[in-house]
Amino acid sequence: MLSIVGVAALLSVLVYKYIYYPRFASPLSKLPTAHPLCSITARWFSRRISQQKELTTLLAAHQKHGPVVRLGPREVSVVSLEGLRDIYTAGLEKHPWYVQIFANYGGTPNLVSTLEHRPHSVQKRMIANVYAKSYIQRSKDLDTLSTGIVLGKFLPLLHEYVNEKTQPDVMSLFQWAGIDFMTAYVFGTAYSTDFLQDKEGREAYFKDRSKIQSFDNSGQDNVVEAVCMQLATDTLAAQTQPQQTDIDGTSPVVFRQLYSQLVQKNKTESGQLSQTDLMKRCASEVLDHIIAAHETFAITSTYVLYRMSLDPALQKRLRAELSALRPSIGLGAAEQALPSAADVDALPLLNGVLLETLRLHAAVPVRQPRVVPEEGIRLHGHYIPAGTTVSSNAYCLHRQPEIFPRPNEWLPERWMAMQDRLQTDSSFPPPEVIRRWFWAFGSGGRMCIGSNFALQVLKLLFASIYTNFETSIIDDEGIEQSESFIAGPVGNKLIVQLHPVE
Numbered sequence: 001m002l003s004i005v006g007v008a009a010l011l012s013v014l015v016y017k018y019i020y021y022p023r024f025a026s027p028l029s030k031l032p033t034a035h036p037l038c039s040i041t042a043r044w045f046s047r048r049i050s051q052q053k054e055l056t057t058l059l060a061a062h063q064k065h066g067p068v069v070r071l072g073p074r075e076v077s078v079v080s081l082e083g084l085r086d087i088y089t090a091g092l093e094k095h096p097w098y099v100q101i102f103a104n105y106g107g108t109p110n111l112v113s114t115l116e117h118r119p120h121s122v123q124k125r126m127i128a129n130v131y132a133k134s135y136i137q138r139s140k141d142l143d144t145l146s147t148g149i150v151l152g153k154f155l156p157l158l159h160e161y162v163n164e165k166t167q168p169d170v171m172s173l174f175q176w177a178g179i180d181f182m183t184a185y186v187f188g189t190a191y192s193t194d195f196l197q198d199k200e201g202r203e204a205y206f207k208d209r210s211k212i213q214s215f216d217n218s219g220q221d222n223v224v225e226a227v228c229m230q231l232a233t234d235t236l237a238a239q240t241q242p243q244q245t246d247i248d249g250t251s252p253v254v255f256r257q258l259y260s261q262l263v264q265k266n267k268t269e270s271g272q273l274s275q276t277d278l279m280k281r282c283a284s285e286v287l288d289h290i291i292a293a294h295e296t297f298a299i300t301s302t303y304v305l306y307r308m309s310l311d312p313a314l315q316k317r318l319r320a321e322l323s324a325l326r327p328s329i330g331l332g333a334a335e336q337a338l339p340s341a342a343d344v345d346a347l348p349l350l351n352g353v354l355l356e357t358l359r360l361h362a363a364v365p366v367r368q369p370r371v372v373p374e375e376g377i378r379l380h381g382h383y384i385p386a387g388t389t390v391s392s393n394a395y396c397l398h399r400q401p402e403i404f405p406r407p408n409e410w411l412p413e414r415w416m417a418m419q420d421r422l423q424t425d426s427s428f429p430p431p432e433v434i435r436r437w438f439w440a441f442g443s444g445g446r447m448c449i450g451s452n453f454a455l456q457v458l459k460l461l462f463a464s465i466y467t468n469f470e471t472s473i474i475d476d477e478g479i480e481q482s483e484s485f486i487a488g489p490v491g492n493k494l495i496v497q498l499h500p501v502e
């Protein structure tokens, strides 16, 4: 008899806890759900993710229910400027998911994977200045390494494709360019990768795509981790002979800054970290920069070249804009240097092409999860209790029809001033309004540290292509259908034909 009462009591507790409370009594029970099951289980949404339907499900739910939608018993999605302010500008801490995915070298922390506010901001302050827009635009090192890569390797490689009558796979080409640029800025040109030329090196590095894709950096023989640690070790060794480094190439801008700051911090903390730990901390940090660069460059450029190749008239218009640059970007005798980064940045159509691609095909379109602190928060007037996972995402923010009319169309002009537009009218909000909704790099204290670097280098690479070539599509298997995701351009292969222009 007692055991029947016991079982019944246990059942009631379970029913209350797992069904009645989340469905009827939780403060979240008043929110609309993506599906009725979301109030009692997280499985419904997880299943949509595993079916590669995360983004379309989120968009449909927000279109139906507005800016706040419940995705699970303890998960809420928000798509509004108010939501961005209350979650990201307010500095809510990251979800533990980031540790599992982004900590390298057996759990060694870095910016992306540090959850707590204080250690994160200490580390961010160590390197933020070398990624600031003003620093990047004026950096002699970045100018020198850009000239070397674009005029010495990237454009010659494109001409080689033409001469040999072969066609580049855009994703791979930009992975190589992305890693060469990033490692040169981090470690200096003497100790960077040279994957635009070094076939063997790039094949070894990109051989195990699954490790890069899943950010599986825990293995014993992880090539990606090994390459990064070797570059860091060589760079440090060379730092003890500064004159030689100066002769051999550009400075290791990021590594030098990070290493010296970590050594300084370690001293004030009575040397808690061994030399091996210090190197792991450095390598763990910059490895995320390197992977971020080659994956986001690959995704973004695949879509830029795809969209541009579909529109020869726009290519012509862009070429006319690029022809104003001095010196022009080419391999002629007169062109031994590049135009200034500020001049390239100021080109309105080039800017529109890149921002519109990052809007419609954001390299990181998915939820950026944060955790509600002990005191709870309010979102659009709703109380959200402690421990709830809250997020927004670029995919939905970038498809709000009042902000981005004709949201599914790729229209670079929407980023241009009214007087420069030919195809869109005043019903399209001006750039200063839509910029507030642009979330390709996130926002708040956790916003992408590499955004200025990425924009500057990508603009330069697209400028160098469209000054010298027209592109057309040879093969774009599956590109329109895919839901792009960081480290996920695989399968979105784009093969283009390059046609040199006079």
Ligand code: HEM
Residues within 6 Å of the ligand: 111, 112, 113, 124, 288, 289, 290, 292, 293, 296, 297, 300, 362, 363, 364, 368, 369, 439, 440, 441, 442, 443, 445, 446, 447, 448, 449, 450, 451, 453, 454
């Ligand atoms: C088109 C290129 C890129 C896109 C679209 C992009 C996007 C993003 C986004 C959305 C976040 C925020 C994630 C979150 O809030 O959870 C982020 C963070 C980050 N990104 Fe990027 N990224 C790009 C390029 C780069 C590059 C080149 C670097 C190299 C330095 C980089 C390094 C980082 C780091 C270290 C963080 C973490 C920042 C922090 O937690 O404070 N990213 N990126």
